[in-house]
Amino acid sequence: MNKQLILVKRPEGLPDASTWTLKTNPIPTISDGEFLVQQYYVSLDPAMRGWMNDSKSYIEPIAIGDVMRAGSIGKIIKSNHADFNIGDTVTGWGGVQQYAIGTEKTWYKVDTKLAPMPMYLGTLGMPGMTAYFGILEVGKIKAGDVVLVSAAAGAVGSIVGQIAKLKGCYVVGIAGGKDKCNYLKNELGFDATIDYKSENIFDAVKETCPKGIDVYFDNVGGEILEAALSRLRMHARVVICGAISQYNNLEEVKGPKNYMSLLVNRATMQGMIVMDYAPNYGKAAKDMGQWLMEGKLKSKEDIYEGIENFHKTFIRLFSGDKKGKLVLKVIE
């Protein structure tokens, strides 16, 4: 049987457990060209919160009654596709369930000899690709740049900061709590950190970036975005990747009231969606794989177990009670 997590209502604010229901259905049957994936891990990402809203965005909302959308990884256990064989490890959009039907359009094979499964949902998956293209293509970093990144201990932020270090930048990471800040400095090699839970963010940005910021990589929005805008250097680039501080807002989203800093500093604020870079994922994966093997890039996954624990794991994205890529093991 196939345990599936079904979206049953649209949440207001932080989703509670009644947002989903767990159903047990027969394992689906596959048609020509399809294959059946036994899913091992599903990916938990802040963007999932946005997909639950009934509003136009870069992707269709998840319909009420549908399986909760999620990236996933697992092994093929049946196949009607010549190029996808039983035993292959594949990653794609399997959703929060134990068995998923795969097609060649939205799934691809990965090699678990090179990296463990969860890493393909993080550093070698969407978050890693987001970091790679966001900081290199949108942020256009060059050696010597001062790079500030928020949610710096997260799946995207931790890779952004490390890539910026690899490229010769001075990197400051913003994270919640001493532990995360120590991790960024001591394990990932960040130059400086800001603990937004205990420091005044405006003062701390000024102190850690006394000459200002060349690139700000924003995962959080809100006051931290304003603090970054207040310290831009000339021709700075602000990469808008997410706004997790605003995703569960019941009130209106807070727009950055000092956005005119873009004018004063001739700066650019640009939004990005990782899917746009799909044609170049191969190049990114090659670079990232190389850096991982050389020990220049560290990947951390925070793995929880049990599809029935989805809700309490999911809300760790917003409480910040996790380190690195949040992943849920759904195979029993």
Added chain:
Amino acid sequence: MNKQLILVKRPEGLPDASTWTLKTNPIPTISDGEFLVQQYYVSLDPAMRGWMNDSKSYIEPIAIGDVMRAGSIGKIIKSNHADFNIGDTVTGWGGVQQYAIGTEKTWYKVDTKLAPMPMYLGTLGMPGMTAYFGILEVGKIKAGDVVLVSAAAGAVGSIVGQIAKLKGCYVVGIAGGKDKCNYLKNELGFDATIDYKSENIFDAVKETCPKGIDVYFDNVGGEILEAALSRLRMHARVVICGAISQYNNLEEVKGPKNYMSLLVNRATMQGMIVMDYAPNYGKAAKDMGQWLMEGKLKSKEDIYEGIENFHKTFIRLFSGDKKGKLVLKVIE
């Protein structure tokens, strides 16, 4: 004698008449390399409001006790510079006064056979240069783009819209009142207009740009910026040139609460300051002059008289009670 308008205090909100005082001082004497300009016209621009605040920006604040900073044009009546001769018409940063000392660093000669003096403060001056580089270099317009411009009947906006038309764009202008909207459509050839004083701006942007916006040129900020952000097309460009709706705010500036539209639409919001393009002013002036002579570009100046009328003329910038470039004649 030289009548000079002196900044005597920093205004809060919309400046009242007591912000300045008119003083009469002797006409200054010139040193080596300098020349004396009898000023005919001074330029009144929204940016002047920002220069009066005591805060870090792209230019030093005007000091209390100094002559009010302004662009100006006039004729040389004395000269200690070999290349600047008595009778030459020159434009520069003369301030709100009747006589100014000029140097080759911040003044240049213009030809009044080609265009009347006030036009050199508008279409052939900073506002025109701002429009030219803003829409072409920052907005990166191409034929077929849908271009929305705010303060469209103003010195910058009217040129932005006309250049966009020249380049084959579909151009929608936002202005206050039927008269201005008629002027944009009937005299300047805009494709559609929005009267923000009588229409719901969100509905009107949707109606006039049913397929969305490729380039939004923002002179105003506030709700109109949000309305534009709500209708961006993929890879849209938002040019941040000004935020006149916010310059006299006593409360906090309103940031655009839907800035995440930049992410959804992979769009870019970029600030600009015209001075950065100074090395290319010559090329722009050549193009603009050509278009003016061919009748492809229309320039409108709204001229008031008397340095003692500075305050009541200046506030027309913010009430919108003017059409085209606002200029004050200061010669008596």
